[in-house]
Amino acid sequence: MGEKLLRIFEIVTEQTGLKGRLELASMTGISMKEAMTLKDTEDLVNKFKYAATDVYENHRGKLK
Amino acid sequence: MPATNNIKLIVDNKGENFPARSGRRGLYRWPLAGFSLSSFLQVIAMDQQTCLLDVYNPTNNREGHFYFISGSLYSAECGVLKNEEAALEMISWENARFNIRHLSDTANIAKRISKNLMLLLMESSKRIDEKKADDTGKAEPSEDSREKYTDKIASIEPDKEGAASYQDRYHNTNWTECLTTLERDMGPALIGTAIIDAAAGKIMAGCHGAQATAGLFHKLAGSLRRILPGGSFESLGRYYLLDLKSNLALIALLFGRYHWGIIFSREKMELGLFLHVIVPRLIKTFEYHFSSFDEAAQ
Numbered sequence: 001m002g003e004k005l006l007r008i009f010e011i012v013t014e015q016t017g018l019k020g021r022l023e024l025a026s027m028t029g030i031s032m033k034e035a036m037t038l039k040d041t042e043d044l045v046n047k048f049k050y051a052a053t054d055v056y057e058n059h060r061g062k063l064k
Numbered sequence: 065m066p067a068t069n070n071i072k073l074i075v076d077n078k079g080e081n082f083p084a085r086s087g088r089r090g091l092y093r094w095p096l097a098g099f100s101l102s103s104f105l106q107v108i109a110m111d112q113q114t115c116l117l118d119v120y121n122p123t124n125n126r127e128g129h130f131y132f133i134s135g136s137l138y139s140a141e142c143g144v145l146k147n148e149e150a151a152l153e154m155i156s157w158e159n160a161r162f163n164i165r166h167l168s169d170t171a172n173i174a175k176r177i178s179k180n181l182m183l184l185l186m187e188s189s190k191r192i193d194e195k196k197a198d199d200t201g202k203a204e205p206s207e208d209s210r211e212k213y214t215d216k217i218a219s220i221e222p223d224k225e226g227a228a229s230y231q232d233r234y235h236n237t238n239w240t241e242c243l244t245t246l247e248r249d250m251g252p253a254l255i256g257t258a259i260i261d262a263a264a265g266k267i268m269a270g271c272h273g274a275q276a277t278a279g280l281f282h283k284l285a286g287s288l289r290r291i292l293p294g295g296s297f298e299s300l301g302r303y304y305l306l307d308l309k310s311n312l313a314l315i316a317l318l319f320g321r322y323h324w325g326i327i328f329s330r331e332k333m334e335l336g337l338f339l340h341v342i343v344p345r346l347i348k349t350f351e352y353h354f355s356s357f358d359e360a361a362q
Contacts, residue, residue: 004221004222008220011213011217015213016193017193018185018186019189045222050269052217053217054276056210056213056214
């Protein structure tokens, strides 16, 4: 359960650090711990994918 | 075993005198190691512990202390650094060792750190990231790493078992097709885009700052609905266009309840080319992907 969501959290953390991870949790309203208990539904995974893209873009923007 | 129990075991070493920092005695003095300080601080805060957390950095032989009262970080010390600056410094330490002690007399400890722990952790994380960026001399991640990141994220597919309905899956594939066409045609001129369901207040798809773009278009749709006759967008035709500051433009393509919002740079995209070539193609793409399904669904 939540393996895909967890993987997205891992990729985001890898690239943007703890701050990115917290941003992802705040944008989706779901913490990493909570994600482990959820099903990887299409809606949720897509929501996380969009949010992950935004987190990365924000991170890039702040570095510029 | 709950985290609280672990901590109770550890604080039983109060009153011990541990002068040495290294060697066998050092291991007793700093019995906890192997996990990140930020995680440990969160556990203390969550468990609402009242304790003194000693931290030792074997890399530079420095040590410091965090004072927690009922899970709230009251103050911190690290050499000449005090409170917030001391906390930020210690949070950034890697491979630190710890010890927890009882704080029996809390009356003399004043609350000198106003920021909550989460804000401090975020601030510290930001500083570490900035330092890393400076150290590597990179102002921003390369296009290559961006591509790899996007590929990694895109390759994650949801479970078949937990997949949404046929209708949702059909639409998700087609939203992606629409966005791919837009990204290909606009190139670097594209600032942000989102397809929203203005009636349901939902974001259906998006990329390049989709959340912010969607938020903006939801607000615009709400404001327009209030001033348009009968709250209908029909009188606006196929789209509306706004000229924004900083040489940006915003266009919303209207497809009934769906609004496809696009923000782009006018410096990088000629308005004539956009309106006469790209917009017709986007409308055609959207209608091609959605008309057959909508007809079938009716």
